[in-house]
Amino acid sequence: MNKALLEIKNLKTSFRIKDNYYAAVDDVSLSVHKNEVLAIVGESGCGKSALAFSIMGLHNRAKIEGNILYKDHDIAAIKPGDLNKLRGNEMAMIFQDPLTALNPLMVIGDQISETLLLHNKKLSKNRRKEKVIELLDKVGIPNPKRTYNQFPHELSGGMRQRVVIATAIANEPEILIADEPTTALDVTIQSQILDLINDLKEDMQAGIILITHDLGVVAETADRIAVMYAGQIVEIADVDTLFGNPLHPYTRSLLNSVPNTATKQSKLHVIQGIVPSLQNLPRQGCRFSPRIPWVDSAAHEEHPDLHEVDPGHFVRCTCYRYFNFPELSKEDQRHVVS
Numbered sequence: 001m002n003k004a005l006l007e008i009k010n011l012k013t014s015f016r017i018k019d020n021y022y023a024a025v026d027d028v029s030l031s032v033h034k035n036e037v038l039a040i041v042g043e044s045g046c047g048k049s050a051l052a053f054s055i056m057g058l059h060n061r062a063k064i065e066g067n068i069l070y071k072d073h074d075i076a077a078i079k080p081g082d083l084n085k086l087r088g089n090e091m092a093m094i095f096q097d098p099l100t101a102l103n104p105l106m107v108i109g110d111q112i113s114e115t116l117l118l119h120n121k122k123l124s125k126n127r128r129k130e131k132v133i134e135l136l137d138k139v140g141i142p143n144p145k146r147t148y149n150q151f152p153h154e155l156s157g158g159m160r161q162r163v164v165i166a167t168a169i170a171n172e173p174e175i176l177i178a179d180e181p182t183t184a185l186d187v188t189i190q191s192q193i194l195d196l197i198n199d200l201k202e203d204m205q206a207g208i209i210l211i212t213h214d215l216g217v218v219a220e221t222a223d224r225i226a227v228m229y230a231g232q233i234v235e236i237a238d239v240d241t242l243f244g245n246p247l248h249p250y251t252r253s254l255l256n257s258v259p260n261t262a263t264k265q266s267k268l269h270v271i272q273g274i275v276p277s278l279q280n281l282p283r284q285g286c287r288f289s290p291r292i293p294w295v296d297s298a299a300h301e302e303h304p305d306l307h308e309v310d311p312g313h314f315v316r317c318t319c320y321r322y323f324n325f326p327e328l329s330k331e332d333q334r335h336v337v338s
């Protein structure tokens with residue numbers, strides 16, 4: 001694999017609650033390469049957005065430790081002025097809700113034009129207008145000249161998200177972070193937006209971090225997947241490995257929560273419970289152990305680490321070796337457990 005575009009080392013993002021700091025992202029190490037979509041998946045509250053916002057330097061009151069290395073910069077320790085030069089230029093973000101990401105009082109063309117101007121003061125007004133129209137065309141807006149003069153509320157949700165994407169790619173970023181980019185959209189539009197993200201990856205040779213809780217989205221778009229639970233990566237692998245040979249109990253539960261017509265499973269075997277709140281999160285031992293109490297405590301490591309079980313396939317803790325869904329018969333377990 002080529003050299004990483006972005007390298008995150010031992011990132012810890014903590015929020016202050018009353019008198020203490022609690023880590024929402026806890027010792028996360030990741031890399032993103034050119035022309036790669038790295039998906040970060042996990043249920044609500046596991047720290048996906050806290051991670052994305054850390055990379056973009058968007059937390060103003062959090063404590064950030066570790067390194068976020070991009071070119072010659074460490075974003076975890078960069079000066080605000082230098083960060084502003086990178087943001088919206090070399091690094092851009094697509095937010096979940098296009099309506100809140102767009103200014104309701106400004107026509108679409110002016111909003112994108114402003115982003116272009118921010119990072120390239122030399123572009124003439126006419127050239128900027130041409131570029132905006134090219135961008136709207138690139139993201140599949142059917143009548144870019146007309147849309148240029150429209151307000152956000154005049155567009156459908158899917159078209160608004162395309163505009164948000166056009167703004168994000170205006171300055172041809174090398175790193176693009178998409179935080180739940182299709183959550184607010186219906187299924188057909190979702191698929192079009194994912195196709196668009198895939199095309200952009202090829203076209204711009206960008207490194208894309210796709211944040212989602214939706215495994216369907218991941219299967220369609222990602223090259224590699226990092227599964228997060230309670231602020232930590234619990235498994236990371238390429239997409240085929242993760243779907244073909246999921247190992248961590250949490251990953252297997254996530255995958256089992258997707259109805260599968262191929263196996264005609266009559267019952268979905270899913271681990272009950274939710275990610276604990278920051279203050280109640282277990283900080284010692286395996287963070288997932290309270291959700292799988294039927295697994296012997298000796299199966300867990302005292303200080304669970306990520307183990308490389310195959311090249312590029314990492315799993316946290318040893319408990320995966322002893323894990324079964326308890327409601328399955330011995331016969332069925334043989335089929336489900338790899």
Ligand SMILES: Nc1ncnc2c1ncn2[C@@H]1O[C@H](COP(=O)(O)OP(=O)(O)OP(=O)(O)O)[C@@H](O)[C@H]1O
Nearest residue numbers: 015016024043044045046047048049050051277278
């Ligand atoms: N500014 C903040 N101050 C205090 N706690 C926060 C802050 N932002 C996030 N948290 C907490 O950090 C944890 C991780 O939140 P985060 O938003 O990153 O989760 P997520 O996986 O992105 O969830 P969702 O999919 O619902 O957005 C949660 O417990 C959340 O309540």
